[in-house]
Amino acid sequence: MEIIKNSLELQKFLDSPQIHQVFPKSYHSQLRLVTYQAGQAICHQEDHLTALSLVVTGKVKIVRKLFNGKDYILDISSSPNLIGDIELLTGQRIVSSVIALEKVWVVQLPLHNRQQLLKDATFLYKVGKGLATSLYLQNIQAASNIGYSVKERLATHILSIENEGKFQLELHLLADSFGTSYRHLLRTIKDFLEEKTIAKEGKNYHILQRKTLEKLRIRP
Known part of the structure; x- marks a missing residue:
């Protein structure tokens, strides 16, 4: 974790719409502007919440440690993503750990006066709207996991992350x-490779038949 003290860098983010959607100008x-490197935790499960964190650039994974000691990945999220809203409103400890998958830039609001925030109607509206949006997206994802095949979900994912036909898969x-399962996912990738829908070069893949992927793509 590194706190960026360059006020000009912070101002660039403060002028962006995504900041205004969460934090009122007051x-x-x-x-403050903070960066985390890949593998660093923005917050840890069961810790006390000390700041609201808005991931403005970069990708994170949200991980929940189960009672048997195993880690379960709840989500892989790209920015913008607000961390700490649930804990702020419920008063409980941090529900899940959030780990940077690459270098991420985070705008944080230290919680020096939690009660003031909870009395601010404008702030609560913004946080509530964000929670409602997250719940909506989670419902779609849950329905997709039940109602669509791994092949359809993989095709949709590839089309969402590809850049000029090239992509990587974690x-x-x-x-x-x-x-x-990991094995099921590997079998699905193998099917795409054998069908020559995609091709692999080292760690990278590229699309050969975009139309095939588009036919499988899940429409909202």
């Missing part, structure tokens, strides 16, 4: 997010 003087993370 709190901007209290915000297999263990992807299997957890799909709610399927």
Whole structure:
């Protein structure tokens, strides 16, 4: 974790719409800009919440440690993503750990006056709207995991992350997010390779038949 003290860097983010969607302007003087490297935790399960964190660039994984000691990946999330809203509203300890998968930039609001935030109607509206959006997306994802095949979900994922036809796959993370086994995911990738829908070069893949993927793509 590194706190960025360059005020110009912070101001770039403060001028962006995603900041205004979460933090009212009256709190901007209290915000700080922080970076985390891949593998670092933005927060740990069961710790006390000390700041609200908005991931503005980068990708994170949300992990819940189960009673048997195993880690379960709840989600792989790209920015923007607000961390700590549930804990702020419920007063409980942090529900899940959030780990950076790459370098992430985070705008944080230290919780020096929690009661003031909880009395701020504008702030609560923004947080509530964000929670409602997250719940909506989680419902869609849960329905997709039940109602669509791994092949359809993989095709949809590839089309969402590809850049000029090229992409990489984080297999263990992807299997957890799909709610399927690692072996099943590998078989599905193998099918795409044998059908020449995609091709692999080292750690990278590229799309050969976009139309095939588009036919499998899940429509909202």
